[in-house]
Amino acid sequence: MSVVLELDDVTKRYDAEPPVTALAGVSFSVREGELVAIVGPSGSGKSTLLHLMGTLDLPSSGTVRITGLDVASLSDRELSGLRASRIGFVFQQFFLAEHATVLENVADGLLYSGAEASVRRARAAEALGRVGLAQRAGFRPTQLSGGERQRVAIARALVGEPAIVLADEPTGNLDSATGIAIVALLEALHEAGVTIVVITHDRDLAARLPRRVEMLDGRIVADTGLAPHPEVV
Amino acid sequence: MSERAALAPGRLRVTDLARVASIGVRTRRLRAALSALGIAIGVAAIVAVLGLSASSQAGLLGEIDRLGTNLLTVTTGQTLFGQTAELPLASPAMIGRIGSVTQVADTGSTNASVYRSPLIPSAETGALAVQAATLGLLPVVGASVLHGAYLNGATATDPVAVLGAVAAQRLGIDRVYPGERVWLGGQWFYVSGILSSAVLAPDVDDSVLVGFAAAARYLGFDGRPTTIYVRSQTASVAAVQRVLAATANPEAPNEVDVSQPSDVLTARADAQGALNGLFLGLGAVSLLVGAVGVANIMLISVLERRSEIGLRRALGATRGHIRMQFLSEAVMLALLGGAAGVALGVLATAIYASTKGWATVIPTIAWTGGIGAALAIGALAGLLPAIRAARLSPTEALRTL
Numbered sequence: 166m167s168v169v170l171e172l173d174d175v176t177k178r179y180d181a182e183p184p185v186t187a188l189a190g191v192s193f194s195v196r197e198g199e200l201v202a203i204v205g206p207s208g209s210g211k212s213t214l215l216h217l218m219g220t221l222d223l224p225s226s227g228t229v230r231i232t233g234l235d236v237a238s239l240s241d242r243e244l245s246g247l248r249a250s251r252i253g254f255v256f257q258q259f260f261l262a263e264h265a266t267v268l269e270n271v272a273d274g275l276l277y278s279g280a281e282a283s284v285r286r287a288r289a290a291e292a293l294g295r296v297g298l299a300q301r302a303g304f305r306p307t308q309l310s311g312g313e314r315q316r317v318a319i320a321r322a323l324v325g326e327p328a329i330v331l332a333d334e335p336t337g338n339l340d341s342a343t344g345i346a347i348v349a350l351l352e353a354l355h356e357a358g359v360t361i362v363v364i365t366h367d368r369d370l371a372a373r374l375p376r377r378v379e380m381l382d383g384r385i386v387a388d389t390g391l392a393p394h395p396e397v398v
Numbered sequence: 399m400s401e402r403a404a405l406a407p408g409r410l411r412v413t414d415l416a417r418v419a420s421i422g423v424r425t426r427r428l429r430a431a432l433s434a435l436g437i438a439i440g441v442a443a444i445v446a447v448l449g450l451s452a453s454s455q456a457g458l459l460g461e462i463d464r465l466g467t468n469l470l471t472v473t474t475g476q477t478l479f480g481q482t483a484e485l486p487l488a489s490p491a492m493i494g495r496i497g498s499v500t501q502v503a504d505t506g507s508t509n510a511s512v513y514r515s516p517l518i519p520s521a522e523t524g525a526l527a528v529q530a531a532t533l534g535l536l537p538v539v540g541a542s543v544l545h546g547a548y549l550n551g552a553t554a555t556d557p558v559a560v561l562g563a564v565a566a567q568r569l570g571i572d573r574v575y576p577g578e579r580v581w582l583g584g585q586w587f588y589v590s591g592i593l594s595s596a597v598l599a600p601d602v603d604d605s606v607l608v609g610f611a612a613a614a615r616y617l618g619f620d621g622r623p624t625t626i627y628v629r630s631q632t633a634s635v636a637a638v639q640r641v642l643a644a645t646a647n648p649e650a651p652n653e654v655d656v657s658q659p660s661d662v663l664t665a666r667a668d669a670q671g672a673l674n675g676l677f678l679g680l681g682a683v684s685l686l687v688g689a690v691g692v693a694n695i696m697l698i699s700v701l702e703r704r705s706e707i708g709l710r711r712a713l714g715a716t717r718g719h720i721r722m723q724f725l726s727e728a729v730m731l732a733l734l735g736g737a738a739g740v741a742l743g744v745l746a747t748a749i750y751a752s753t754k755g756w757a758t759v760i761p762t763i764a765w766t767g768g769i770g771a772a773l774a775i776g777a778l779a780g781l782l783p784a785i786r787a788a789r790l791s792p793t794e795a796l797r798t799l
């Protein structure tokens with residue numbers, strides 16, 4: 166199975182007094198179809214890792230490859246295009262537009278892909294179906310529960326059929342029962358073949374996922390490695 | 399390389415750009431309205447100033463049209479030696495025999511002064527002239543009687559006077575009572591009427607008119623006309639104008655001044671526009687203040703919407719997309735202000751023009767200029783906020799406070 170995401174000896178330093186090393190020589194890769202938890206306490210470098218994996222930031226040294234493309238060789242415009250077509254983001258705070266409907270929020274996941282408005286809406290409706298919110302298409306985010314809002318955000322991440330979905334503390338703003346439902350949704354998507362990386366500080370949540378990468382002080386301290394694909398089991 | 403070519407970011411369609419750019423306006427209506435107010439006021443001022451000036455010009459030209467452009471005046475000029483020339487006694491009659499002349503009337507200046515009463519010091523003439531006038535004067539100059547009656551065959555021989563509009567005002571007479579009189583040339587003259595303003599013959603306005611016969615009898619007037627008013631067929635005004643001097647005074651045509659009063663008024667209408675510079679300047683200042691307001695609001699908006707900017711970058715927006723979004727939002731704000739300003743300016747013009755009885759005229763340059771200025775101001779005011787928004791790094795934008 167092909168490698169979707171590859172980090173090779175990635176270091177990230179921030180110029181401050183004294184300089185802060187957020188990541189120190191991190192190497193790991195994510196294969197197509199994997200569901201990976203990156204777990205660690207706050208300050209362990211998970212957020213920095215997410216930004217580098219999502220091409221929102223560039224490493225100080227080392228290489229980041231997304232679908233085989235070296236991020237350092239791409240221009241800012243090309244990185245934007247890469248995010249538009251190959252990476253889906255899910256954030257802890259959902260970041261939904263309250264003045265727009267659920268369908269419009271999901272369709273905006275394709276806004277910068279160059280797709281026609283009608284195509285965007287059709288694919289948004291389809292993505293809403295995948296997260297079980299087809300009935301809520303005309304609602305506004307303010308009319309939804311927290312769990313439903315996060316499902317909308319997940320649908321927005323899925324709508325572009327990205328090579329990888331990066332979820333940053335997707336259950337951080339939800340109660341535990343709702344959080345478990347979101348994890349179950351991520352598992353269901355994983356079984357349907359979506360590649361997902363979940364960043365979390367929640368060990369219990371991480372324990373439910375097939376592969377865990379543990380971080381501490383900017384380094385990977387444990388990696389359960391490539392789990393057997395569910396179908397293989 | 400083909401892998402990289404596939405990464406070219408999509409362009410936002412115009413409808414998408416409009417939707418994205420209007421988020422700020424749609425979600426924060428009051429703030430948008432207030433920030434566009436400065437531009438609205440500036441544009442309204444400019445449109446109203448230009449509109450009012452055009453409407454008043456149109457009103458004046460309409461008035462001129464109504465009064466007719468076929469009035470010519472013949473006045474005494476100067477002799478070669480710089481003295482005031484005289485017109486022959488027979489001038490009006492000779493002019494009346496020109497083929498296409500339809501009406502002739504004339505006035506002759508007397509040296510008399512007019513006062514409200516004999517108690518007024520003789521130096522206080524009020525700059526009023528006493529003129530002998532023919533009975534057919536009113537229709538020729540386009541004036542009418544406001545109060546009382548004009549001179550007639552009987553009163554023209556008696557000490558009876560008719561007051562021009564300005565003369566009546568200066569003498570403090572606004573109505574004609576039986577027995578109303580003025581102290582004219584050292585004796586009482588009864589006032590028989592007050593005239594309306596003669597737009598084409600302002601000389602009549604500040605004159606007190608008496609009959610030719612009365613002037614000769616009581617004021618020692620020699621009977622020579624000093625101003626001859628001539629109406630001709632409209633088609634042949636130019637032809638009449640050419641022969642008028644020679645007809646009025648065949649011996650010395652160069653001592654005769656011929657003019658067309660409507661020309662003077664038209665020139666005055668054109669000159670009115672020059673007075674508007676000050677108001678246009680005030681409008682421009684208001685536009686400048688409005689621009690600062692829009693720039694200010696947009697800068698705040700960029701700070702407030704950091705997470706939206708971060709999300710959009712994560713969804714694949716380029717710096718250009720973000721820049722365009724905020725620039726368009728500023729332009730949209732300014733355009734809304736501009737459109738409101740044009741509407742306000744037109745409304746103000748229409749209301750004022752209707753009270754004056756003018757047609758409402760909004761010059762194309764006024765509203766296109768107003769909208770254009772708003773557009774340029776929006777682009778200028780949005781530039782800095784848009785550049786700031788685009789420079790924000792995605793991680794900085796996504797950092798929660």
